[in-house]
Amino acid sequence: xxxxxxxxxxxxxxxxxxxxxxxxxxxxxxxxxxxxxxxxxxxxxxxxxxxxxxxxxxxxxxxxxxxxxxxxxxxxxxxxxxxxxxxxxxxxxxxxxxxxxxxxxxxxxxxxxxxxxxxxxxxxxxxxxxxxxxxxxxxxxxxxxxxxxxxxxxxxxxxxxxxxxxxxxxxxxxxxxxxxxxxxxxxxxxxxxxxxxxxxxxxxxxxxxxxxxxxxxxxx
Amino acid sequence: xxxxxxxxxxxxxxxxxxxxxxxxxxxxxxxxxxxxxxxxxxxxxxxxxxxxxxxxxxxxxxxxxxxxxxxxxxxxxxxxxxxxxxxxxxxxxxxxxxxxxxxxxxxxxxxxxxxxxxxxxxxxxxxxxxxxxxxxxxxxxxxxxxxxxxxxxxxxxxxxxxxxxxxxxxxxxxxxxxxxxxxxxxxxxxxxxxxxxxxxxxxxxxxxxxxxxxxxxxxx
DNA sequence: TCCTCAAAATGACACACTGTCATAATTGAT
DNA sequence: ATCAATTATGACAGTGTGTCATTTTGAGGA
Numbered sequence: 001x002x003x004x005x006x007x008x009x010x011x012x013x014x015x016x017x018x019x020x021x022x023x024x025x026x027x028x029x030x031x032x033x034x035x036x037x038x039x040x041x042x043x044x045x046x047x048x049x050x051x052x053x054x055x056x057x058x059x060x061x062x063x064x065x066x067x068x069x070x071x072x073x074x075x076x077x078x079x080x081x082x083x084x085x086x087x088x089x090x091x092x093x094x095x096x097x098x099x100x101x102x103x104x105x106x107x108x109x110x111x112x113x114x115x116x117x118x119x120x121x122x123x124x125x126x127x128x129x130x131x132x133x134x135x136x137x138x139x140x141x142x143x144x145x146x147x148x149x150x151x152x153x154x155x156x157x158x159x160x161x162x163x164x165x166x167x168x169x170x171x172x173x174x175x176x177x178x179x180x181x182x183x184x185x186x187x188x189x190x191x192x193x194x195x196x197x198x199x200x201x202x203x204x205x206x207x208x209x210x211x212x213x214x215x216x217x218x219x220x
Numbered sequence: 221x222x223x224x225x226x227x228x229x230x231x232x233x234x235x236x237x238x239x240x241x242x243x244x245x246x247x248x249x250x251x252x253x254x255x256x257x258x259x260x261x262x263x264x265x266x267x268x269x270x271x272x273x274x275x276x277x278x279x280x281x282x283x284x285x286x287x288x289x290x291x292x293x294x295x296x297x298x299x300x301x302x303x304x305x306x307x308x309x310x311x312x313x314x315x316x317x318x319x320x321x322x323x324x325x326x327x328x329x330x331x332x333x334x335x336x337x338x339x340x341x342x343x344x345x346x347x348x349x350x351x352x353x354x355x356x357x358x359x360x361x362x363x364x365x366x367x368x369x370x371x372x373x374x375x376x377x378x379x380x381x382x383x384x385x386x387x388x389x390x391x392x393x394x395x396x397x398x399x400x401x402x403x404x405x406x407x408x409x410x411x412x413x414x415x416x417x418x419x420x421x422x423x424x425x426x427x428x429x430x431x432x433x434x435x436x437x438x439x440x
Numbered sequence: 441t442c443c444t445c446a447a448a449a450t451g452a453c454a455c456a457c458t459g460t461c462a463t464a465a466t467t468g469a470t
Numbered sequence: 471a472t473c474a475a476t477t478a479t480g481a482c483a484g485t486g487t488g489t490c491a492t493t494t495t496g497a498g499g500a
Binding site: 031087114115116119155156157158163166167169170173174177180181184200203204207208209210211212213214218219 | 251307334335336339375376377378383386387389390393394397400401404420423424427428429430431432433434438439
């Protein structure tokens with residue numbers, strides 16, 4: 001988490017820092033962005049950076065957290081609109097998020113976000129045993145719980161809270177995977193369209209909702 | 221890919237290099253392992269390392285590839301044994317692989333393998349636009365195709381090759397996710413058992429095979 | 441107005457790692 | 471024994487990280 005000193009900064013300096021973060025994390029993935037580049041971009045002395053943040057990762061997750069929080073709110077909106085229907089909400093959410101993520105003002109950042117970035121426990125060096133203490137990861141976990149209480153379980157083949165959480169995680173894993181697939185395809189000879197990505201996600205979601213195996217009827 | 225010079229090395233030196241790789245990649249994830257540490261471990265001069273490999277990543281994926289190739293063969297065995305039943309094969313495979321991965325001689329390496337590591341296009345800095353040229357990623361893609369031809373499609377709700385590939389990817393994503401979940405849980409207060417992991421995977425697979433939504437019968 | 445002190449700012453520094461390159465050693469063929 | 475090609479080697483330039491002693495700032499009190 002950014003240190004108190006950061007939050008005491010005047011708005012102009014905070015904005016300059018966030019703009020630099022936006023710049024740099026749009027340009028390259030986390031591992032290729034250096035503190036040196038960030039301070040150069042923000043025009044602040046190196047020592048100051050470490051007055052404000054623990055390190056690169058601290059800024060990254062703080063910055064990413066702000067963006068993600070905005071988007072995630074929409075998931076709850078969708079969940080409310082569909083009266084807790086997890087699959088319907090997920091479809092609506094994907095269709096909104098895929099455009100926000102691939103064409104919104106932060107698109108370039110998401111291009112550089114790794115699938116791993118939402119799982120704590122990955123960056124051994126920089127976070128020690130304190131991943132879970134960073135607000136970003138706390139938030140990710142809190143969202144899981146919050147969703148769980150808003151979901152209508154009556155139509156789901158789940159036995160307990162544990163299974164519901166696993167199902168949620170499965171859906172978000174698929175979400176991330178599909179977005180990742182879209183981005184990777186952009187670098188290849190035959191890039192996917194957004195419509196493609198939506199269709200791919202819909203198909204996958206349909207498998208998870210209704211099964212990838214044919215029913216007896218279909219087989220008969 | 222390792223350079224020709226590496227393959228010309230005598231067995232003793234090659235073995236020492238692989239042992240060092242085993243050591244180092246067991247100790248920490250890719251990003252935290254340094255060439256400096258590897259050459260120290262293997263007791264070869266720094267210059268020599270760069271005579272054999274492009275960089276750290278080159279060695280990593282070569283090494284990982286060798287391990288994975290061994291394990292993947294079992295997937296084909298299972299697919300043959302189940303006469304192309306993708307879901308049955310996946311279950312058998314998971315039960316074998318989870319033990320191999322979590323308790324086998326390479327367990328410590330898999331602890332440090334990131335979910336991303338199997339997706340090319342992630343390490344921007346070290347592989348440029350040549351990810352796909354590295355044998356490891358070539359192999360990963362080749363396996364996808366090879367599986368596709370061995371799968372019995374008649375029971376699956378898929379329309380075309382594209383969808384089959386997506387289904388396969390979904391299953392392997394879930395595979396990786398479940399293994400990852402297991403490893404992460406080991407670092408927490410209430411670690412999962414292997415039996416837990418198997419059960420979790422079985423449940424998830426059942427959702428994908430038969431649907432996470434209740435059937436009309438169950439609802440009625 | 442001047443003084444004091446805690447908070448903030450600063451950049452030089454020690455340390456670590458990377459990839460290269462000029463040079464030296466080795467090998468195999470003649 | 472000679473030569474050319476291959477391989478070995480470690481010093482080096484370049485880049486990055488996080489710290490720390492020192493300086494600057496600003497708010498409150500005399």
